[in-house]
Amino acid sequence: MEVKKADFLGFCFGVNRAIDIVESELNKKVKLYSLGEIIHNKDVVNSFKQKGLYIINSIPKNLDGKIIIRSHGVGKDIIDELNKKNIEYIDATCPKVKKIHKIVYENSLQGNEIIIAGDSGHPEIKAILGWSTTKCHIIKNLKEFLSIDIDKEKNYTFVSQTTFNKNELKTIINLITCKKLSNITIFNTICDATMKRQEACTKLSKDCDLMLVIGGKNSSNTKKLFEISKLYCNNSYHIENYKEIPYKNINKNTIVGVTAGASTPDWIIEEVIQNVRKFKLYNE
Numbered sequence: 001m002e003v004k005k006a007d008f009l010g011f012c013f014g015v016n017r018a019i020d021i022v023e024s025e026l027n028k029k030v031k032l033y034s035l036g037e038i039i040h041n042k043d044v045v046n047s048f049k050q051k052g053l054y055i056i057n058s059i060p061k062n063l064d065g066k067i068i069i070r071s072h073g074v075g076k077d078i079i080d081e082l083n084k085k086n087i088e089y090i091d092a093t094c095p096k097v098k099k100i101h102k103i104v105y106e107n108s109l110q111g112n113e114i115i116i117a118g119d120s121g122h123p124e125i126k127a128i129l130g131w132s133t134t135k136c137h138i139i140k141n142l143k144e145f146l147s148i149d150i151d152k153e154k155n156y157t158f159v160s161q162t163t164f165n166k167n168e169l170k171t172i173i174n175l176i177t178c179k180k181l182s183n184i185t186i187f188n189t190i191c192d193a194t195m196k197r198q199e200a201c202t203k204l205s206k207d208c209d210l211m212l213v214i215g216g217k218n219s220s221n222t223k224k225l226f227e228i229s230k231l232y233c234n235n236s237y238h239i240e241n242y243k244e245i246p247y248k249n250i251n252k253n254t255i256v257g258v259t260a261g262a263s264t265p266d267w268i269i270e271e272v273i274q275n276v277r278k279f280k281l282y283n284e
């Protein structure tokens with residue numbers, strides 16, 4: 001019976017930091033509001049709601065507490081609005097995402113158009129867009145990059161979503177280099193945590209009969225892990241918790257690999273592993 005865990009999986013530094021901030025504020029008995037869900041994991045969000053965290057989707061006129069800005073960050077307009085309304089807030093934006101905001105803000109102020117590789121519907125991308133003062137192009141792959149009409153007379157700044165697929169990014173950067181597009185300044189802003197999880201997932205999925213990729217269905221980095229896993233292990237499943245384990249596809253001989261997105265806490269991973277182990281034991 002074997003259940004293998006990826007070398008890198010689960011909570012990353014940025015998510016851990018945001019969770020710690022929320023916990024410490026809730027302990028102070030401060031009335032706390034999160035602008036959007038604090039992380040893409042409904043089990044964690046529900047447990048915080050029970051402890052008194054309120055989720056809001058826009059900034060009210062007045063607030064009887066503090067607002068927490070989640071690790072995905074927000075656009076400059078939101079920060080300006082909070083300051084204008086004199087609402088107290090705690091910025092739990094991941095420092096790696098903050099760095100992208102700074103690049104986009106400073107480069108766009110210099111007149112560069114911004115190219116962002118990522119998912120246009122994701123909150124991280126919406127926040128990055130909010131720091132640009134110039135035109136932005138959002139692309140999700142090489143094909144979309146090729147559809148941008150690059151003007152040799154203009155300067156561009158290229159950044160990527162922290163969870164962007166590293167192989168896709170490599171292809172785009174190779175093309176920029178081959179075409180000698182020196183008017184595009186590239187910043188590789190994929191996060192190490194994401195890369196490590198993607199590499200560990202690649203390695204593990206090659207060795208397993210079945211892969212369980214644990215994380216919120218709306219978690220971008222979990223979806224990327226699932227795509228990678230499927231490339232090497234046809235029998236891959238994206239599950240949110242132990243209740244979704246595909247038992248009918250597991251038997252005593254199945255080598256089960258387990259990985260998890262950056263917003264999946266240890267206790268959810270352990271619950272999955274324990275349940276798979278128990279099931280395999282009963283079937284031996």
Ligand code: SF4
Nearest residue numbers: 012014094096162191
């Ligand atoms: S995946 Fe990276 S960028 Fe995103 S929150 Fe975690 S540490 Fe920050």
